[in-house]
Amino acid sequence: MNRANRVVQALAGLGVVSLFFPSIVAKANRVVSGDAFPLWDLSPLFAALLLVAWVLLAVSVAGRTGPRVPAWIAIGLTLLHLLIIHMAPGWLDALGVTYSRISLGPHMWIGLFSVAFVLLDLQTRVRNRLFFLMVAAAIVTFAFSPAVQFLSTYLEFLGKRDRFLYEMGRHLMLLGWSVGTATVVGVGIGIGAWRRPILESPLFAFVNGVQTIPSLALFGLLIAPLAFLSMRFPVLRQWGLRGIGFTPAYIALTLYALLPIARNTYLGFAGVDPAVADAARGMGMDTKALFLQIYVPLATPVVLTGIRVAVVQAVGNVVVAALIGAGGLGSFVFQGLGQNAPDLIMLGVLPVLAMAILLDRFFAVIIPLLSPKGIPVQP
Amino acid sequence: MIELTNVRKEYGETLAVEDLSLRIPTGTLCVLIGPSGCGKTTTLRMINRLVEPTSGSIRLDGSPVETRDVNELRRNIGYVIQQVGLFPHMTVSQNVATVPRLLKWDKKSTAARVNELLDLVGLDPGEYGEKYPSQLSGGEAQRIGVARALAADPQIVLMDEPFGAVDPLTRDILQSEFIKIQRKLKKTVVFVTHDIDEAIRMADTVVVMQEGRIVQADSPEDLLARPATSFVRDFVGADRALKRLARFAVADIMVPAEGLGVDLEATEIASEYRFPWVVDEDGRFVGWVDTDAVSAGTTVGEALHRVVAAEFCLREEGSVKDALSRMIHEGVQSLPVADGDGRLTGSVTLAAIQEFSTRGTAL
Ligand SMILES: Nc1ncnc2c1ncn2[C@@H]1O[C@H](COP(=O)(O)OP(=O)(O)OP(=O)(O)O)[C@@H](O)[C@H]1O
Ligand SMILES: [Mg+2]
Numbered sequence: 001m002n003r004a005n006r007v008v009q010a011l012a013g014l015g016v017v018s019l020f021f022p023s024i025v026a027k028a029n030r031v032v033s034g035d036a037f038p039l040w041d042l043s044p045l046f047a048a049l050l051l052v053a054w055v056l057l058a059v060s061v062a063g064r065t066g067p068r069v070p071a072w073i074a075i076g077l078t079l080l081h082l083l084i085i086h087m088a089p090g091w092l093d094a095l096g097v098t099y100s101r102i103s104l105g106p107h108m109w110i111g112l113f114s115v116a117f118v119l120l121d122l123q124t125r126v127r128n129r130l131f132f133l134m135v136a137a138a139i140v141t142f143a144f145s146p147a148v149q150f151l152s153t154y155l156e157f158l159g160k161r162d163r164f165l166y167e168m169g170r171h172l173m174l175l176g177w178s179v180g181t182a183t184v185v186g187v188g189i190g191i192g193a194w195r196r197p198i199l200e201s202p203l204f205a206f207v208n209g210v211q212t213i214p215s216l217a218l219f220g221l222l223i224a225p226l227a228f229l230s231m232r233f234p235v236l237r238q239w240g241l242r243g244i245g246f247t248p249a250y251i252a253l254t255l256y257a258l259l260p261i262a263r264n265t266y267l268g269f270a271g272v273d274p275a276v277a278d279a280a281r282g283m284g285m286d287t288k289a290l291f292l293q294i295y296v297p298l299a300t301p302v303v304l305t306g307i308r309v310a311v312v313q314a315v316g317n318v319v320v321a322a323l324i325g326a327g328g329l330g331s332f333v334f335q336g337l338g339q340n341a342p343d344l345i346m347l348g349v350l351p352v353l354a355m356a357i358l359l360d361r362f363f364a365v366i367i368p369l370l371s372p373k374g375i376p377v378q379p
Numbered sequence: 380m381i382e383l384t385n386v387r388k389e390y391g392e393t394l395a396v397e398d399l400s401l402r403i404p405t406g407t408l409c410v411l412i413g414p415s416g417c418g419k420t421t422t423l424r425m426i427n428r429l430v431e432p433t434s435g436s437i438r439l440d441g442s443p444v445e446t447r448d449v450n451e452l453r454r455n456i457g458y459v460i461q462q463v464g465l466f467p468h469m470t471v472s473q474n475v476a477t478v479p480r481l482l483k484w485d486k487k488s489t490a491a492r493v494n495e496l497l498d499l500v501g502l503d504p505g506e507y508g509e510k511y512p513s514q515l516s517g518g519e520a521q522r523i524g525v526a527r528a529l530a531a532d533p534q535i536v537l538m539d540e541p542f543g544a545v546d547p548l549t550r551d552i553l554q555s556e557f558i559k560i561q562r563k564l565k566k567t568v569v570f571v572t573h574d575i576d577e578a579i580r581m582a583d584t585v586v587v588m589q590e591g592r593i594v595q596a597d598s599p600e601d602l603l604a605r606p607a608t609s610f611v612r613d614f615v616g617a618d619r620a621l622k623r624l625a626r627f628a629v630a631d632i633m634v635p636a637e638g639l640g641v642d643l644e645a646t647e648i649a650s651e652y653r654f655p656w657v658v659d660e661d662g663r664f665v666g667w668v669d670t671d672a673v674s675a676g677t678t679v680g681e682a683l684h685r686v687v688a689a690e691f692c693l694r695e696e697g698s699v700k701d702a703l704s705r706m707i708h709e710g711v712q713s714l715p716v717a718d719g720d721g722r723l724t725g726s727v728t729l730a731a732i733q734e735f736s737t738r739g740t741a742l
Contacts, residue, residue, distance in 0.1 A: 273462070273464065273467075275460060275462035275463070275464035276464045276465070276466060276467070277464075278429070278460060278464055279458065279460060279463070279464030279465070279466075279524075280464070280466070280477075281429060281453070282424075282427060282429055282453060282458035282460070282537075283453060283454065283458055283477055283478050283481070283527070283528075284449075284450040284451065284452070284453035284454035284455075284478065284481055285450070285477075285481060286450050289481070294466060297468045298467065298468055372468035373468065373511065374467055374468045374469065374470070374511030374512065374513060375467050375468050375511075375513070376513070
């Protein structure tokens with residue numbers, strides 16, 4: 001059995017364990033902590049179905065069957081979890097519970113988490129597009145379920161819709177600016193290190209060094225010098241340079257995004273087969289043609305993969321930027337942590353997760369399209 | 380004509396090539412051979428200026444290479460390397476079209492030339508043109524490498540162990556195909572190899588190098604007959620007499636021969652041999668008879684030991700080495716030679732091979 005299948009089995013085990021935790025929390029209002037119900041109390045049928053599905057998933061990857069059977073079971077698990085939320089208001093009514101909002105309990109979070117990872121794991125092996133369309137269709141259909149009206153995270157969203165959109169925009173803006181800058185600088189560093197081997201070790205010492213600083217510390221480290229600069233030179237302050245807020249976040253995020261991009265650019269160019277370059281030179285390609293017609297196309301997929309890694313990492317890093325007042329979806333997370341309001345945390349975390357997955361998928365599609373044909377590109 | 384005069388290349392302390400002088404006449408194939416690190420690649424790469432000599436001069440048809448624009452020079456010299464170095468992101472056609480593209484040929488003549496070259500190296504343009512290098516076998520890739528080097532019809536072709544990375548069978552095929560191409564195109568070829576058999580097979584001139592110097596430059600036959608130093612003698616191997624025989628064709632040593640007719644009466648056989656050969660009415664070789672075993676009153680046809688001519692007879696273009704090998708294997712003193720239709724055209728005797736070989740070596 002290979003490693004990927006063992007991961008799926010571990011996740012299936014987690015799914016089984018999750019059934020021991022409360023599933024749905026019914027609350028009378030936003031403030032009270034509410035009553036937690038295990039799935040066995042709400043619907044023994046669904047509890048049994050879930051148990052069977054998780055066990056089947058674990059068994060299905062044990063044999064030599066391909067990823068198709070586990071994929072179908074994973075889709076079934078997705079549907080089951082969504083259906084449980086859909087049915088929850090009815091089950092609570094039947095038990096005579098009064099509530100105005102519903103939160104998901106640990107069972108649902110762990111279960112959904114496990115399903116999501118199983119799906120992510122399988123999607124690299126299942127080539128059938130139908131698979132993803134079905135998952136996407138299930139989620140979209142679920143959005144129209146009346147049960148959504150009671151979901152506390154959704155109610156948080158309703159209450160903060162304008163701020164949510166604003167923070168989402170800020171999140172994307174920080175992401176775009178930092179990774180955009182890091183792409184320009186990182187590709188420059190990568191090519192510089194490749195062309196001038198003398199520069200290689202100092203450049204990478206710097207870029208690697210940045211990565212070892214914890215993100216919060218890096219944000220913090222930038223506050224003092226930037227605050228000093230902005231006090232010392234009013235003109236910089238007019239341009240928006242401050243010790244907290246956008247500027248330090250932008251700088252720190254850019255520095256973080258540099259490593260994967262610079263490293264992959266270097267690897268992409270240095271990885272071009274020397275025999276290919278020798279043949280090109282020997283046939284009379286000048287330096288410019290050699291660079292543009294040989295090195296750039298051959299390095300492209302590796303460079304793009306670096307940008308992909310940088311983007312996905314940055315989506316998460318931007319969350320931390322909220323701590324120094326840069327805004328973004330992280331502000332919900334830290335506000336929620338401060339108020340001990342899990343629903344508010346989820347309002348920040350869920351879109352960040354979705355963003356990371358969607359951007360990763362986007363690159364998975366775009367990289368082969370932008371890469372020259374004839375060379376293998378990892379999906 | 381390629382002329383290297385007192386060419387020297389130093390890499391810091393390392394002396395890669397030391398005062399090397401060599402003339403390679405137009406239209407000939409010169410093989411550079413020698414142990415690893417003796418400077419073959421360095422010498423080759425100085426011709427197209429991938430390496431600049433420390434001192435000395437290299438001239439192509441009289442004009443010094445350093446006076447020409449380096450890229451213009453390289454576009455007029457074919458270049459084939461062991462690792463092939465096909466561009467993985469370009470199709471076979473685009474790879475072959477590299478130099479024509481650099482020379483800004485128009486699309487139509489480039490496409491026509493690509494097809495012509497793929498045909499030349501024995502690959503169907505329709506089947507291979509749109510493939511990518513990752514879809515080719517090692518032998519196919521190397522053919523494309525050769526086609527790419529010949530694309531703009533350069534007069535000079537440099538080849539650095541071009542067939543060094545393929546299996547022996549494929550190498551053999553590639554060698555004979557390249558020999559055919561070379562007979563047709565008559566390029567001036569500088570060919571680096573480690574393989575003495577390959578050198579002897581391909582070369583007009585073999586240049587044996589040792590520690591950056593030439594120790595002997597000769598035709599393969601002379602090199603094998605008279606190795607200049609003990610180093611060369613060791614290098615060409617103890618079987619050099621046999622290797623030398625490989626350079627000559629059966630036609631070079633065969634003598635006319637006649638066969639008995641099938642209708643001949645056994646009693647009328649007047650042969651100096653015990654096992655005379657037999658031919659049919661059209662002169663085609665059909666077998667032999669044992670004169671000691673034929674009884675009176677029978678014809679040659681009735682006493683005949685039939686053999687398949689194509690298997691038993693030598694061919695005029697076959698090598699003397701193979702003829703000798705056959706004689707040893709069959710335990711015979713002579714073998715018939717037949718043409719493509721199986722007609723007996725002559726014979727080769729063991730004594731003739733021996734005499735030929737000693738004469739050549741002792742001469
Ligand atoms: N770029 C270089 N820098 C330093 N030394 C070099 C360089 N290229 C070659 N040499 C040295 O020059 C000598 C000749 O090298 P060369 O590559 O010409 O040998 P070769 O005959 O082609 O060997 P092989 O059969 O292994 O290919 C070797 O000692 C090698 O180490
Ligand atoms: Mg070499």
